[in-house]
Amino acid sequence: MPAEWAAQSAVMLTWPHPGTDWSDSLAEVEPVFLDIARAVLRFQHVVLSCEHVVRLQELERDLNAYAQEQGLPGRVVAVPAPANDTWARDHGPIPISGENGPELLDFHFNAWGGKFPWEKDNALNRHLANFGSFGTTPLVPVEFVLEGGSIESNGQGTILTTSECLLTPSRNLSMDRASIEHLLAETLGGDRILWLNHGYLAGDDTDSHIDTLARFCAEDHICYVSCPDVGDEHYSALAAMEEELQQFRQTNGQPYRLTPLPWPDAIHGDDGERLPATYANFLIINGAVLVPVYGVLQDEDALNILAGLFPDREMIPVNCRPLIRQHGSLHCVTMQIPAGVVQV
Template sequence: MLDEITETYEEMAREISKREPLLIVAPKNVGSTVNYQLSTINSNDTWARDHGFITLVDDQGDARLLDFCFNGWGEKFESELDNAINRRIYDEGKVKGEYVDCLDFVLEGGSIESDGQGTIFTTSCCLLAPHRNQPMTKAEIEARLKRDLCSERVLWIDYGHLVGDDTDGHIDTLVRIAPNDTLLYIGCDDETDEHYEDLKKMEEQLKTFRTMAGKPYKLVKLPMPRAIFDEGERLPATYANYLILNGAVLVPTYNQPDLDAEALKLIGEAHEGREVVGIDCRSIIKQHGSLHCCTMQYPKL
């Protein structure tokens, strides 16, 4: 199992390092042939998306590195080591910008999507879940998001959850923002699938959303991978957990040629001008995450 995961990470690292600098956080030198920087730091888990800095860049090109609290997705798992990584890589000079202490508020990078123009998308089942920011109310949480992320509004998605997901419904497994006011979302056409009803409700809610200009979003439905199981447990496989790079998009695939090809095509069309690269994520999904979950991007300054 470890060899399979290592092979997948090697492939992902190779594709990233072709296009932009790569920083790897690991407890020891990983001995890879890929060109990367290394920060030797112990961690609890592998999901950089959720404990990494959330970065804001202003009109002058200056960055603010927001260090939110990560508490293991609502105190489900140990997180003390992960929660210390941001400060370490900042002190080492591996990331540049103004450090902003937001550790009094729990927020995971996978739980939000931003269009960069004033709108934040999130899911109520995650941000309002127990053991995150209680006793704060929804209105108080929304106000905090708008303040810290310099946003004008928050659109809350009230439906959608993948079986096997430990995060309480991260948006990066369900709905992603693309150029030209496009939302890519996971759909389910199989009425016998346990996701069908909830994802249908999510689809209907997305149809009610409007852009800042008052126009409907362009909706693109991604296929739902056929059920994948590990030791009798269904895994949260999704094509929405893709990673956008400079000039490319890395898309998780699951050895389901017809659905993989459909997802690659739809994501490529939505992100026109970027090379679309499929990465077999059957090993990573056994850990209940995928490409977007285990990475976090930082701006070039």
């Protein structure tokens, strides 16, 4: 499984529509998706699917006109396809580097252990492949429940994940840690699995996806969410997660370089529920990093820290406050597609 900073051809977006949980907030959330799409088009293509054909046609026309007017290299590949929701990171295909080039693995998706309807999302990758969105790149089905947000790869055979997510019985009831490690080794080339047993975010529906907590930013470097407030409900779990990260070792026996990310001020929904704002949910693309921001004081610090971690890439802030109202953020609604797959 390549690292996210490997060369890409496109980013996949599953557009919100009135049949999703976004029905009452489309006016707030669609601008976020548009900001993401326009930013990606500056560097690469966008594979955009939507259940509503008329809206899809409008998006294809307007975004491609924008890209052409701005002289951008990216174009939109628009695909009419049914979807239950918009979390492309988790229902999208997971790329690997095969013997004959890139492959896309189509793991089973069951909405984080059956929490929500999922049948349309689980069929989406096949819709995209049948439409020709992935060219001649094979889409390989895998009979195992796995979401892209639950795994991180350093591109060298090390996979970072959380036990709370992958060992949840509602995903793969009959499999224990050893059998899951064996499957990840066979499918993703993960010869080392680093398990975090601590760490969570309030308001998170995913059972502690790794992409909300800790991310590889280089082969030997991990950035992670850190909570300095001892009075915060997250303090103990995230401090324990930090200790685990400090104990991890690279293949050469050396500890990983570690960089804590800022802890944003608490953000609550209209019902008083705390929302899962995290700066770990950034997206790496060709030449840039799209950074979720939330309109809080820590946004600037997060941008500065990530700029230091990715000095050769532009930092592009995206206001993701509307996204976290449905318990996800920027990385959660995107999935990168490797170089050589999407050709327009």
